Amino acid sequence: MLQELVPVGEVERNWRGVLIALVVILFVLGLILVSTLALSPPDRGPRATLPKVSLRNITTGAFFWKNNASWISDYEVSYRDARGGISIFNIENDTTYQFITNSTFRMLNAVDFRISSDKRFIVFISDIRKEYSHRSDALYTIMEKESATRHAVGPKDTNFEETTYRIQRFQFTPTGNAYAFIHHNDLYYCNSSFSRNPSRITNSLSAKVTNGIPDWLYQEEIFKDDVAFWFSPDSSHLAYASFDDTLVSEVSIPTYVSQAQEGVVTIPYPKPGTPNPIVTLFVVHLKNSNFPKIQLSSPKSFQTAHGYLLKVHWASDKQLDVVWMSRGQNSSIYMTCIAPDFNCTKTYFEKGSGEDDLVPLNPRQWRWSLVPLSLHGVFDSYMYFEASPPGRPSERHLYRTLENKNNEECLTCPVNKTEKNTTWPPFRTEQCIFTKSTFSLLGKFYMLECLGPEVPSVHIIDTATNIKLFTFEDNRHLRVKYDSLSIPQTKIFQIETDEGHKASVKLQMPAGLRTNEEMTFPLVVKLSYKPGEVCVTHKWQVDFSTYLASKKNFLVLEIQPSSRKHEIKDHIAVIRYITEMDFVDPSKVSILAYGYGGYLAPKLLSEKPKMFKSIAILSGIFSWPNYNSFWSERYSLDDDVTYAARDLKGHDLLLLHGTLDLSAHYHQAMIFSKALIEAGILYSHLAYPDVGGDLKGSEEHAYSALEDFFDRTLSPIDYTEWETGSTYFSFRN
Numbered sequence: 001m002l003q004e005l006v007p008v009g010e011v012e013r014n015w016r017g018v019l020i021a022l023v024v025i026l027f028v029l030g031l032i033l034v035s036t037l038a039l040s041p042p043d044r045g046p047r048a049t050l051p052k053v054s055l056r057n058i059t060t061g062a063f064f065w066k067n068n069a070s071w072i073s074d075y076e077v078s079y080r081d082a083r084g085g086i087s088i089f090n091i092e093n094d095t096t097y098q099f100i101t102n103s104t105f106r107m108l109n110a111v112d113f114r115i116s117s118d119k120r121f122i123v124f125i126s127d128i129r130k131e132y133s134h135r136s137d138a139l140y141t142i143m144e145k146e147s148a149t150r151h152a153v154g155p156k157d158t159n160f161e162e163t164t165y166r167i168q169r170f171q172f173t174p175t176g177n178a179y180a181f182i183h184h185n186d187l188y189y190c191n192s193s194f195s196r197n198p199s200r201i202t203n204s205l206s207a208k209v210t211n212g213i214p215d216w217l218y219q220e221e222i223f224k225d226d227v228a229f230w231f232s233p234d235s236s237h238l239a240y241a242s243f244d245d246t247l248v249s250e251v252s253i254p255t256y257v258s259q260a261q262e263g264v265v266t267i268p269y270p271k272p273g274t275p276n277p278i279v280t281l282f283v284v285h286l287k288n289s290n291f292p293k294i295q296l297s298s299p300k301s302f303q304t305a306h307g308y309l310l311k312v313h314w315a316s317d318k319q320l321d322v323v324w325m326s327r328g329q330n331s332s333i334y335m336t337c338i339a340p341d342f343n344c345t346k347t348y349f350e351k352g353s354g355e356d357d358l359v360p361l362n363p364r365q366w367r368w369s370l371v372p373l374s375l376h377g378v379f380d381s382y383m384y385f386e387a388s389p390p391g392r393p394s395e396r397h398l399y400r401t402l403e404n405k406n407n408e409e410c411l412t413c414p415v416n417k418t419e420k421n422t423t424w425p426p427f428r429t430e431q432c433i434f435t436k437s438t439f440s441l442l443g444k445f446y447m448l449e450c451l452g453p454e455v456p457s458v459h460i461i462d463t464a465t466n467i468k469l470f471t472f473e474d475n476r477h478l479r480v481k482y483d484s485l486s487i488p489q490t491k492i493f494q495i496e497t498d499e500g501h502k503a504s505v506k507l508q509m510p511a512g513l514r515t516n517e518e519m520t521f522p523l524v525v526k527l528s529y530k531p532g533e534v535c536v537t538h539k540w541q542v543d544f545s546t547y548l549a550s551k552k553n554f555l556v557l558e559i560q561p562s563s564r565k566h567e568i569k570d571h572i573a574v575i576r577y578i579t580e581m582d583f584v585d586p587s588k589v590s591i592l593a594y595g596y597g598g599y600l601a602p603k604l605l606s607e608k609p610k611m612f613k614s615i616a617i618l619s620g621i622f623s624w625p626n627y628n629s630f631w632s633e634r635y636s637l638d639d640d641v642t643y644a645a646r647d648l649k650g651h652d653l654l655l656l657h658g659t660l661d662l663s664a665h666y667h668q669a670m671i672f673s674k675a676l677i678e679a680g681i682l683y684s685h686l687a688y689p690d691v692g693g694d695l696k697g698s699e700e701h702a703y704s705a706l707e708d709f710f711d712r713t714l715s716p717i718d719y720t721e722w723e724t725g726s727t728y729f730s731f732r733n
Contacts, residue, residue: 488549527597
């Protein structure tokens with residue numbers, strides 16, 4: 001037998017080689033691990049360290065803010081103070097004093113007030129009842145400050161203890177303490193607040209005629225306010241508009257659980273091709289005890305066609321400027337009416353070129369997009385107006401120019417960016433690029449509201465020097481509350497489409513999102529755009545979109561198309577551009593539409609059905625022949641989108657509509673529902689009995705339904721690991 005013999009030394013050398021190789025391998029692995037740890041991002045902790053925006057933050061109005069200050073003279077501002085009383089701030093001597101305590105507010109359950117120009121009387125407003133979007137009535141009580149005696153405002157002498165009258169609108173004169181008010185659609189005037197016997201200026205013989213207060217169409221679409229009477233600066237004259245709805249067709253809307261008379265709400269509602277309200281403008285001489293009235297002439301070409309009264313403005317004590325617009329909304333006439341006879345002469349005529357040129361501008365050909373009819377007046381030969389700068393439609397600023405000269409100056413635009421411009425509260429910084437201005441009575445000062453993108457603040461500015469004198473309201477408490485939450489990131493930018501059109505875009509993203517994410521997120525396209533209005537702005541707001549981006553980690557996209565002609569193509573181009581971003585999940589795109597968006601959404605799905613997964617529509621407009629004449633005729637809209645119902649097959653659909661929507665009637669939802677049923681489309685429908693188009697009072701239910709809808713149609717959605725964000729592999733290399 002042969003035995004193989006192996007030297008012992010060789011075996012030992014092999015084991016040493018293996019050990020050396022293992023050491024080398026471990027060393028290399030150690031280097032790799034050290035390098036990985038050194039180069040990897042540190043533990044960043046959770047994506048959002050602050051509480052997220054809750055649905056209750058939205059439904060309770062926790063972030064609602066409204067400036068309650070108003071001018072009462074050329075140098076004084078009145079406001080509700082922290083104790084609930086009324087205080088007055090004097091700009092010239094920088095003093096504040098309490099004008100009246102909160103005791104009368106508590107006694108009358110008052111929620112608002114007015115102060116006469118001579119500061120001798122206060123009117124307290126209580127028990128406000130909403131009638132239309134911009135129209136309401138309330139109880140008004142006048143109190144003399146010195147004696148504290150008070151009486152109810154009404155058409156005849158009334159002791160305070162007696163039954164009070166519901167007043168639709170009240171206004172003090174610019175001088176003294178006279179006032180005018182509207183009761184049962186008629187205009188009254190009282191030459192002194194000491195008097196309890198007002199004079200009746202108008203006497204409507206028909207319930208279909210309103211004087212000094214706009215009818216439904218004008219308050220909803222044109223004035224967007226409830227006032228249709230205007231005092232001259234010296235209080236010597238009163239202009240007012242009368243609206244005759246005799247020929248206007250009516251719409252009766254049933255009520256179900258409210259205590260409305262006969263269970264029906266009836267409003268004048270002109271539809272395309274039917275008679276519009278007939279508007280007549282008058283001027284009353286208030287210094288004559290007989291109150292003689294002069295009817296102002298309107299453009300003859302507009303009379304038979306029932307054109308629109310667009311603007312009434314006292315340029316001086318003796319000059320009244322009036323703007324009329326044709327019913328087709330493609331031409332405007334500016335007229336000047338001079339005392340004492342107030343004969344009106346045409347001063348300017350403007351003819352629009354089409355759908356996107358319909359809002360009458362100042363007679364000058366501005367290079368900017370003016371806020372419609374935003375002229376503040378002329379002070380020291382300067383004309384003041386609000387406009388969006390060239391190429392920046394999401395901003396709004398105050399401008400001035402010398403009359404008849406082309407030298408516009410922006411008074412609120414940010415100055416050169418320096419460290420000094422990042423202070424709070426902002427003025428002329430990137431924190432304040434969406435503004436609103438109101439001038440004192442003679443224009444010596446103006447009150448600037450910085451409305452975005454940061455939390456609003458209010459400042460007093462010297463008009464002549466444009467120097468900020470005071471920060472009147474910094475909203476510190478609101479800012480602290482806002483900063484304590486995980487607020488979404490907001491990006492506003494412009495996208496140029498393949499056809500060369502520029503669309504403005506607002507994209508809200510979860511607070512912890514980084515654009516180099518491996519994770520992808522659902523996209524909700526918000527269609528709140530309405531032709532002629534700007535939806536993409538830098539205005540600060542906390543709404544349901546904020547909730548979706550903060551709490552649900554959704555991306556929320558809003559688009560301002562370049563024009564109505566290109567709105568479908570612009571929307572599709574922008575959505576395609578956004579869904580190509582790495583952090584967007586193109587298979588989870590939904591639409592959230594409001595109003596006009598109800599018309600757009602089915603058209604978008606009809607064009608690109610594979611682009612969207614689901615669609616939710618609130619108070620949608622689906623049929624233009626059944627909408628009001630002002631909007632339908634403005635864009636020559638005579639179609640509906642029932643034809644697109646068949647294209648919704650395979651998509652989840654949710655309709656929400658209030659049955660008491662006075663603008664887009666519940667009939668609109670029924671028209672579209674019928675088309676869906678005939679096309680065999682299964683859908684969900686929520687009807688809110690006796691609720692208006694804003695779903696006021698039912699917001700929590702509606703938003704919860706929308707949240708559940710998006711959770712279901714965009715599932716699965718689980719961001720637990722992503723939100724924790726504590727490991728290297730949660731981030732892209």
